[in-house]
Amino acid sequence: MFEHILSAFLALKANKIRAALTMLGVVIGVLAVTLLVGVGDGARIYLDEQISGLGTNLMTIVPGRRETRGFGPPAGNTARPLVMEDVEALERQGSLLRGISPMVMGGGAVRYKGRTRDTMVLGVGPAFSDLRNMHVERGSFVRSEDVDSRRRVCVLGRTIVKELFGDENPLGQTVRLADGRFRVVGLMEERGTSLGFDLNDLVFIPVTSAMDLFNQDHLSQVLASARSKEDAPAAAEEIEQILARRRNGEKTFTIQSQDDLLKTFGALTAAMTLMLLAIASISLVVGGIGIMNIMLVSVRERTREIGVRRAVGATKSDILWQFLLESVVISSTGGAVGLGLGASIVLLLKRFAPSVPVALSPWIAAVAFGSSFVVGVFSGVVPARRAAELDPVDALRYE
Amino acid sequence: MSAEDADSIAIGEPLMELTDLHRTFMMGDEEVRALRGVNFTITKGEYVCIIGPSGSGKSTMMYVLGCLDTPSQGSYRLAGYEVAELDDPELAALRNRYIGFVFQAFNLIPRTTTVDNVALPLRYAGVGVRERRKRAEEALTRVGLGHRLDHTPDRLSGGERQRVAIARAIVTKPELLLCDEPTGNLDSRVGAEITKLFEDLNSELGVTVVIVTHDPNLAKRAKRNIKLVDGQVVYDGPPQEGR
Ligand SMILES: Nc1ncnc2c1ncn2[C@@H]1O[C@H](COP(=O)(O)OP(=O)(O)O)[C@@H](O)[C@H]1O
Ligand SMILES: [Mg+2]
Numbered sequence: 001m002f003e004h005i006l007s008a009f010l011a012l013k014a015n016k017i018r019a020a021l022t023m024l025g026v027v028i029g030v031l032a033v034t035l036l037v038g039v040g041d042g043a044r045i046y047l048d049e050q051i052s053g054l055g056t057n058l059m060t061i062v063p064g065r066r067e068t069r070g071f072g073p074p075a076g077n078t079a080r081p082l083v084m085e086d087v088e089a090l091e092r093q094g095s096l097l098r099g100i101s102p103m104v105m106g107g108g109a110v111r112y113k114g115r116t117r118d119t120m121v122l123g124v125g126p127a128f129s130d131l132r133n134m135h136v137e138r139g140s141f142v143r144s145e146d147v148d149s150r151r152r153v154c155v156l157g158r159t160i161v162k163e164l165f166g167d168e169n170p171l172g173q174t175v176r177l178a179d180g181r182f183r184v185v186g187l188m189e190e191r192g193t194s195l196g197f198d199l200n201d202l203v204f205i206p207v208t209s210a211m212d213l214f215n216q217d218h219l220s221q222v223l224a225s226a227r228s229k230e231d232a233p234a235a236a237e238e239i240e241q242i243l244a245r246r247r248n249g250e251k252t253f254t255i256q257s258q259d260d261l262l263k264t265f266g267a268l269t270a271a272m273t274l275m276l277l278a279i280a281s282i283s284l285v286v287g288g289i290g291i292m293n294i295m296l297v298s299v300r301e302r303t304r305e306i307g308v309r310r311a312v313g314a315t316k317s318d319i320l321w322q323f324l325l326e327s328v329v330i331s332s333t334g335g336a337v338g339l340g341l342g343a344s345i346v347l348l349l350k351r352f353a354p355s356v357p358v359a360l361s362p363w364i365a366a367v368a369f370g371s372s373f374v375v376g377v378f379s380g381v382v383p384a385r386r387a388a389e390l391d392p393v394d395a396l397r398y399e
Numbered sequence: 400m401s402a403e404d405a406d407s408i409a410i411g412e413p414l415m416e417l418t419d420l421h422r423t424f425m426m427g428d429e430e431v432r433a434l435r436g437v438n439f440t441i442t443k444g445e446y447v448c449i450i451g452p453s454g455s456g457k458s459t460m461m462y463v464l465g466c467l468d469t470p471s472q473g474s475y476r477l478a479g480y481e482v483a484e485l486d487d488p489e490l491a492a493l494r495n496r497y498i499g500f501v502f503q504a505f506n507l508i509p510r511t512t513t514v515d516n517v518a519l520p521l522r523y524a525g526v527g528v529r530e531r532r533k534r535a536e537e538a539l540t541r542v543g544l545g546h547r548l549d550h551t552p553d554r555l556s557g558g559e560r561q562r563v564a565i566a567r568a569i570v571t572k573p574e575l576l577l578c579d580e581p582t583g584n585l586d587s588r589v590g591a592e593i594t595k596l597f598e599d600l601n602s603e604l605g606v607t608v609v610i611v612t613h614d615p616n617l618a619k620r621a622k623r624n625i626k627l628v629d630g631q632v633v634y635d636g637p638p639q640e641g642r
Contacts, residue, residue, distance in 0.1 A: 003522065014510035308506045311467060312567065313495025313523035315488045392467045396502070 004321050008329040019330060022294045025287025026334030026375060027341070030368045033280040034342025037364045040273030042357035047265045051258060055132050057098075057232045060256045061222040061239060080252040081218030084208070086243060087125070090224065093242050096235040099127035100224040104210040110156075110203055111176040112164040119160060121177060121203045123210020131223050134199065139171050139186030142206050146185075150208040155186035158200035177203065180213055232257060281371070287334070288375040295327050295383035306387055307395030320388035327380025328373060335372020339365055408478060410444040414574055414607050415464060420473035422459050422630075433459040435630040436473070443574065446601045446608045448618040448638075451627035458579065460627065461611045465498055465577045466490050478574060495523050499568025499606075503580035505560040507552040507567075513539060514548045517567045524571060538566040542596060558589035565596060569606065576600065578610040582617055594620060 012019040063082050087102045094100065104123030109116050128134075129141045136155060146153050154175065161170055170184045182205060191199035211217060226235035236255050244251055299306070306319055314322075346360045408414060422434040433456045441447055451457050462468040463475060466482055469490075475482045478497055485493065499520075507516050518535040526534070539545055542562040552560055561581060568576055576597070582590035594617055601608045610617060618624055619638040626634035 010511075304504075304506060305508050308500075308502075308508065309519070309523075310491070311465065311494060311500045312520035313491050313571075315491040315523075317488075318491075318523060393462045396462075396467070396506070 004325045005329065007322070008326040011326055012329060012333075018294065018298075019333075022291055022330050023334035023337065025290035026284065026331050026372050027287075027338040029280065029284030029287040029375070030335045030338025030372050031342045031345075032283045033277065033368045033371065034339055034360075034364055035345060035358075036276035036280045037273055037367070038342065038346045038358045038360055040269065040276045041359040041361055041364065043272065044266065044269035045359050046357040047269055048262065051261050051265060053133070054258065055223075055225060057226040057229055057235075058131065058258045059224045059226070059232075059236055059239070061224065061243070062254050062256065063218070063221075063252065065251055065254060080247055080250070082222055082253060083218050086246060087219070087222055089242055089246055090222070090239060094224075094235070094238055096227055096231045096238050098225045098227045099131050100222065101125040101128040101131055102207045102219045103128070103221050103223060104207050104214060104216070105220045106210065106214045108178045108203075108213070110160060110164065112170075112173065115164050117160060117163045119157075119201055119203055121205060121210065121213070123207035123213075124204055125207055128204070128223065131225050134191060135189055136186040137189035139184070141186050142204055146206040147208050150212060151206055152180055152182045152209055153185040153206065154182040155188060155204040156184055157188045157202040157204075158190050159198060160201065160203060161187055177205070178213055180209075182209075232259070277367075284371055284375055288331070288379040290379075291327055291331055291376065292379035292382060295323065295380060296386070298326075299323060299383045299387045302387075303390065303395050303398040306390055307392050307398065310390075310392035311396065316388040319390075320384045323384035323387045324377065324380040327383065328376035331372045331376025331379065332369070335369050335375075338372070339368045342368070408443050408574060410442075410605055412443050413440050413476075414443045414445075414478060415441040415609075416474070416476040418474040418476075420463070420470045420475055422456075422463060422468070423471045433630050434463070434470075437627075437630075437632055439625060439632060439635055441607060441609065443607055444601070444605050445623060446598070446621050447610070447623045447625060448621040449609065449611045449625045449627065450613070450618050453613075455627040456630040457611045457627055459630075461577060461579050461609075464575075464609060465500060466494050491523070495520055495571065497574045499565075499571065499573040499576050501561070501564050501568050501576065501578040501581045503583040505552070505557075505564045505584070507560055507563055509553065510551055512549045512551055513544065513555070513563050516552070516563055517570050520567060520571045534570055535566070538570040539563070541569065542566045556589075557585050558592060561585060561589075561593055562596070565593070565600075569600060569604070572604075572606075574607055576606050576608045578608070578612075580612055580614070581610060582612070582614050587616070590614065590616070 061082065063080070084102060087100060090097065090100050102125050106121050107118065108121045109118050124142055125147055126142055126144050129136070135141070139155070141155055142153070145151070154177065156170060164170070164175065170187060173184050174181050175184060188200070188202070193199065205213070207219070224235070224239060226232040236257060239255055240251070243253055309319060343360055343365070346358050349356050349358050417437050417439050420434060420437040421432065424431040424433060437460070449457055449460060459468070463470055466477065469483050477493065480493060482490070482493070508519070514532060514535045517538055518531040521531040521534060536545065536548060539548060542565050544559060544562050544566065547555065547559065552563070555563065578597070582593055585593060597608050597610070598620065600606055610621065612618055621638060623636065624634065624638050625632060
C-alpha cells in the first residue's frame, strides 16, 4: 500500500505541471469551503458572543402566550398585561432570582436648547443596569427612590450626549422628553452596537415615570436573571408559578431565556453555514470532474505503460490501486494546499481586519481535507477501473 | 503458486507444451482463426525462433506463450500449469515469476530512471525497495549498462534502451525470455550486439529464449526454428539455409 502511495507521488513528480493544473480545481474548491464555512462559523461565534453579552442567565418575560408548538388559535388568550404588581410579587416571592427589572419601551424626541433627537426611551428599574451589564460612567443610574417617587430624572446614552450637548456637561441639566421635563442624573458608559442596534442611542428613565409619560398602566416586558446557570431552569419555573398564581393559573405570558435565543440563532447560523458549505461543495465537485478528466486522459496516454506493467506481473487490482491512489494523492494534495491558503487568509483577516467575523475551527480543516480525499476517490474510480479492465494485449499494441 | 515449484525444472525438461492449440478472434460476425491446431514442446534451456510471413499468427502466438492471452481451444502448459485454468492474479504471478518480455518498441516507462524501469517486475514480486535496487543494478551491469543507472529512457540510444528492456526481462531470473522482433527497431550492427546478448544469456544463465522475428540473421543463429503459415506450424527444426 505504502508502495503504491509512494509511486503515485513519483508519478506526479514526473509530470509536475499537469499535476498542478489538475490540483487547481480542488485547491479552489477546498479554499472556498474553508473561507465560506469560516465566514459562517465566524457569524455563529459573533452571535453567540453578542447574545451572551446581553447579560448573565437573562430571562425576558413578555405578555401573551406564544405558542411554539403546533398551529391553531392561542388557547384562552385573554392577553392580560404585565403590571408593576407582578414585578413586586416576583421580588417578594422569588427565591432564585438575582435581579428583576420592569421595562416600558417607547420612542420619543429628546430636546435640549433647540436641538432635538428622536430616540428610544426605556423605562427601567434600578436592577436593569446589572441585568444588562450597562453601567453609568458618571452620575447615577435610575434608583429605587426615583421609581417609587415617579421622579422625572433621566440617564443619557453616549450618542444622545454627543448630539445634544457637545462639550457641555449634561449632569444637572434639564431635557424635554415628549411633554415632560427630565433632569439628567447619569451618563452611560460607551457601548458598542449589539446585533445592529446602537446601545449608545438610549435614554433611561424610571419605569413609573415612563408609564406616566406614555400614559400606560402596563409594562412592555420584565427582565430577570437567575442566581446561577444551574438555577436558571428552576428560576423560570418559579417565575411561571408566581405569575400564573396571580392569573388564576392561566399562563398569559411567556418566559424567554437566553438559551432559547441562542438556540434560535444557532439554528439560523447552522443553516447558513450549511448553505455556504453546499455552495462551496459545488466548486469541489467541479474540481473532482477536472481530476476525473485528466485521469482519463492519463490512462489513455499511459496505455502502453499499463500493458507493460501487466506483462511484468501487475494484476488488475494493482493497476486499479495505482490510478485510484494517484487520483487521491492529487486531490488530497490539492486539498492540503487549498486548506493552507484558506487558513492563511482567515488568520490574516483575524489579524488585520478583526471586525470581519471569520473563524477557523478544526472541524473545517477536517471537512475540507476529508472532502478532498473523498473527491479523489470518486473521481479516480472510473479512470482506475478503465485502466484495470484494459486487455493487456490491446494495451501493448496501443499506438 | 509458489516460487519453489519453478526451481524443479531442469535443463531438458519440458517448459512449454502446446497441444492442438487454437486462437480465434471474433471480428463482428466473422471468425478470424489466427492459430489453428498448433503442437510443439519447448524444453528448458532451448533457443528458439518463431518465424513466418506477416499475418501468420506470430504475435498472437507470442501473447499466448506469454500468458497475456489464453487459447480459445486446446492446451498450453507452462511449467506444468494449464494456463487456461488460471485467473487474473494467478496469470500475473505466472508472468512475473516465469517470463521476461522484450518488445520491438522497448516499452520502457517514460520519465522513469533506468534502474526503476528495471526494478519494476520485482515490485510486483513483492521484493523490498533496497533489494530491488541492488538486483536491478546487477541486471543492468549484466547487459553492460552499469554506468547508466539514473538516466531516463529519452537520454538513451535505441540499443541502450533495448538493453535496459532486457535487463528488466532478466531481473526476476525468469525461466523464459520471450521476445517480439527485438531487433526490429535497431540497425544491423546494434541488432547483432543484441543477438549476441541473447545467446550469452541463453548459454550462461540457462534461460530459455523464444524470439518471434522476421530477421533472418537472428533466425539462423537459433538452434531451432518454428515456422508458422496461416496459423499452422509448417516447419519445426534447425535453421534452413536460404529459406
Ligand atoms: N485482436 C485481434 N482481433 C482480430 N483479429 C486479430 C487480432 N489479433 C490478430 N488478429 C488476426 O490474426 C491474424 C494473425 O495476426 P498476428 O498474430 O498479428 O500475425 P503476425 O504477427 O504473424 O503478423 C491476422 O489475420 C490478424 O488480423
Ligand atoms: Mg506481428
